Amino acid sequence: MINSLLGVVLVVVTVFCVPLALVEKQSIVNAANNRVDAEAVRVLGLVESRLAAGEPVTGEKFATQVTTGSFVTVDIPGQPLIAAGRPVDGPAITATEEGASGETVTVSQSREDVDHEIGNMLLLLGVVALLAVQAAVALAVWQSKRLARPLTELAETAERLGSGDPRPQGRRYGVPELDRIAEVLDTSAERIARMLTAERRLAADASHQLRTPLTALSMRLEEITALAEDPATVREEATIGLQQVERLTDVVQRLLTNQRDPNNPTAVSFPLDDVLRQQVEEWGPTLREGGRRLDLDGLRGTRVIGTPGTVAQVLATLIENSLMHGAGTITVRVRRSGTSVVTEVQDEGLGVPAELGNRVFERAVSGRNSTGIGLAVARDLAEADGGRLELLALHPPVFALFLSQSRSTD
Structure with a gap:
């Protein structure tokens, strides 16, 4: 840009200054010739007036x-040549005029003043041209920096995006083309940030949600190993293990489905008792080892609308939360509330600290130094399945899963 602008200015200065210098030089020379001619005419008039008056043309x-x-x-x-003034040394400008009586007047002036004036004119044009070139260089440097800085920053932004830093800059430069590029990069940065957040969230949710099925599956395999001599027990435990595998597959599928399309409906009508029995079977051994138990209370034979795997995962999260942070007997109670079926999970522990309240459903919020992901994921799963998860009481802690009641009787 500097070279281009400087080249343009040099061309313009050359095209402008060279003809101007030639015209000005000729104008100065013509003005000098006109002055000498005027001087010759004036002297000739003096001579003719003296001759007409009969006065001599000599003397001081x-x-x-x-x-x-x-x-x-x-x-x-008829008279000797008359001369006045100092003879000119070097180049001179000369003008000659003749009178009516045959007299001839010749005036000569030195070209030194003319050459000096031409030199001053050329010097002035040179200074102007130099100032124009310097101004052009300064303008080119300023403009190049004005364009180079945004380009450098945009390149750095692109480099950061490629390095996994998707923070948008939000800078604009007053140049439409550069602002458009900056806007596209900021939009891409926001999109990449959302994608990275979703991927991290999926990884965190998957690791947390898969932990419970894997733990249960591991327990079933241990039961099979311990009771290898009893084929009937082995068959029963293997069947439960296969159910755990199916549940694990359903959890993975559900997480991926929610990741791709959170609004994808998968709810069906199913008996809630099947899911409750499944939870009793899965958590029974663990609770017995800890000297605790799981009781079922309330309505039986109800059908709800939802996804069995999702409902099981939500209830498993609530039971696991009671197992880790609560105490005593865990009670799972089913009741109706309007058109909804409410499944409450309650234990006999200290409950939820008052300062947390419903914030227990926020990610990274925990009252027992845990990950703070389980309840947040459980609420997301419940809402994605058309239900909702609420904290009804702090002491004792009562978590409630609200599901739509099915009117189907099959």
Whole structure:
């Protein structure tokens, strides 16, 4: 840009200054010639007026009429050549005029003043041209920096995006093309940030949600190993293990489905008792080892609308939360509330601290130094399945899963 702008300015200065210098030089020379011609005409008039009056054209009075710097000669027929002024040394500008009586006046002036004036004119044009070039260089440097800085910052932004830093800059530069690029990069940064957040969230949710099925599956395999001599027990435990695998597959599928399309409906009508029995079977051994138990209370034979795997995962999260942070007997109670079926999970522990309240459903919020992901994921799963998860009481803690009641009787 500097070279281009400088080249344009040099061309313009050359095209402009060279003709201007030639015209000005010719104008100065013409002005000097006109001055000498005027001086010759003036002296000729003096000579003719003296001759008409019968006065002599010699003497000091005539010499005083000659302009300083001019050398004048007067040639009158029948008289000696008359000269006034100082002869010119070097190049001179000369003008000759003839009178009616045959007299001839010649005026000469030195070209030194003319050459000096031409030199001053050329010097002035040179200074102007130099200032124009310097101004062009300064403008080019400023403009190049004005464009180079945004380009450098945009390149750094692109580099950061490629390095996994999707923070948008939000900078604009007043240049439409550069602002458009910056806007596209900021939009891409926001999109990449959302994608990375979703991927991290999926990884965290998957690791947390898969932990419970894997733990249960591991327990079933241990039961099979311990009871390898009893084929009937092995068959029963293997069947439960296969159910755990199916549940694990359903959890993975559900997480991926929610990741791709959170609004994808998968709810069906199913008996809630099947899910409750499944939870009793899965958590029974663990609770017995800890000296605790799981009781079922309330309605039986109800059908709800939802996804069995999702409902099981939500209830498993609530039971696991009671197992880790609560105490005593865990009670799972089913009741109706309007058109909804409410499944409550309650234990006999200290409950939820008052300062947390419903914030227990926020990610990274925990009252027992845990990950703070389980309840947040459980609420997301419940809402994605058309239900909702609420904290009804702090002491004792009562978590409630609200599901739509099915009117189907099959």
